[in-house]
Amino acid sequence: xxxxxxxxxxxxxxxxxxxxxxxxxxxxxxxxxxxxxxxxxxxxxxxxxxxxxxxxxxxxxxxxxxxxxxxxxxxxxxxxxxxxxxxxxxxxxxxxxxxxxxxxxxxxxxxxxxxxxxxxxxxxxxxxxxxxxxxxxxxxxxxxxxxxxxxxxxxxxxxxxxx
Numbered sequence: 001x002x003x004x005x006x007x008x009x010x011x012x013x014x015x016x017x018x019x020x021x022x023x024x025x026x027x028x029x030x031x032x033x034x035x036x037x038x039x040x041x042x043x044x045x046x047x048x049x050x051x052x053x054x055x056x057x058x059x060x061x062x063x064x065x066x067x068x069x070x071x072x073x074x075x076x077x078x079x080x081x082x083x084x085x086x087x088x089x090x091x092x093x094x095x096x097x098x099x100x101x102x103x104x105x106x107x108x109x110x111x112x113x114x115x116x117x118x119x120x121x122x123x124x125x126x127x128x129x130x131x132x133x134x135x136x137x138x139x140x141x142x143x144x145x146x147x148x149x150x151x152x153x154x155x156x157x158x159x160x161x162x163x
Contacts, residue, residue: 045102
């Protein structure tokens with residue numbers, strides 16, 4: 001009896017492993033860790049900063065999934081539409097973005113999810129008086145790989161840092 005159980009387990013194991021197949025690379029791109037890191041770096045800092053400097057925050061809204069959550073300035077923004085309202089409205093009335101720099105400190109990838117965190121330093125110039133506001137913050141984002149292999153933000157959270 002013991003011999004038959006062992007044989008049964010071996011057959012079930014072999015049947016299970018033989019039914020698995022490689023992912024369909026036409027619909028699901030294979031992961032490339034270095035390319036993923038570069039794409040996440042570009043999303044979280046390079047592209048974000050370039051869009052913010054040109055005032056194109058609508059492009060940054062597109063970095064989020066439709067059901068994303070963003071926590072900032074004491075607000076919980078649920079969904080891309082709420083995020084759009086805050087990012088595209090004039091955040092600091094009378095001020096224009098003068099400088100912005102997101103520095104990515106760490107990226108950790110696990111399958112189709114990634115955690116990215118870093119620091120932010122930005123300044124805004126008052127258009128009438130010339131005064132400058134500076135903000136230093138830390139942020140963390142959880143990103144999810146999309147069906148086309150690109151990455152989008154699912155959760156983000158930022159907090160202002162004390163000097």
